Amino acid sequence: MDERETLSIPESVHDILNDKPTAFLSTLRPDGRISVNPVAVMFDGTWLRVSTTKDRRKYRNLIHDPRVAICVPHRNNPNRYVEVRGRAEIRDDGDRSFIDSIAQAYMGVERYPFDRPGDERVVIRIIAEQVSAPAIPLADDPPARPD
């Protein structure tokens, strides 16, 4: 078991995390620029986890610098969201059980169908050092949508 500490995610936002959200994962590139991309994210009650492959930029970025942030908005109301800042810990997804669990949750299929032969899957586990979860929808930032 992992001994590192992670902050807990407030229950007030568990509904956001359990509703197959599209999250936005931010990493630092070796050239010093920030990157931010959409990802599927899984939440097991403690950890936020994201899948990638070893040939992807976000893997290379995180090997170079483990700092990470993720913003998970409510599926239908971006005024509600949780932001987690911290570090990434990367493990092999050798039996592909994690990427398949994403396929089951997000796509309703047993096996993730889009990888190419030889793609090496890994699990990005996010060690939460800071958690922002506005309990009350902010009037500002962003403005509420009219619909």
Added chain:
Amino acid sequence: MDERETLSIPESVHDILNDKPTAFLSTLRPDGRISVNPVAVMFDGTWLRVSTTKDRRKYRNLIHDPRVAICVPHRNNPNRYVEVRGRAEIRDDGDRSFIDSIAQAYMGVERYPFDRPGDERVVIRIIAEQVSAPAIPLADDPPARPD
């Protein structure tokens, strides 16, 4: 007029930018951590611009370090998105014309109603140094939603 160069945003993603998107803006905090938050974003055909106030964290972050990235997903299909990496340039929104233009676009009202007396609005203009706009929806990252 500003003399700095900015990369152009491909026309293939202008529809994403012109549909009142919720974007995800990433900045660096003085403590070294990355931050990423939802924002409204305006596109005038050349520049991406975001509003904030001087008491907000993202303003303080950008004054400290102008590096920025923004990911703008399609409103209904997060497999389509544009990511811009670069630097932020900040100007005062002294007459509040920019925040009011956001209120008009996103909320259908003339004046942005949520600021408190004394809030100082600024315009964050993003100087694009790198633009990623996958023209073909990626099979991966994130998996397509079933609905």
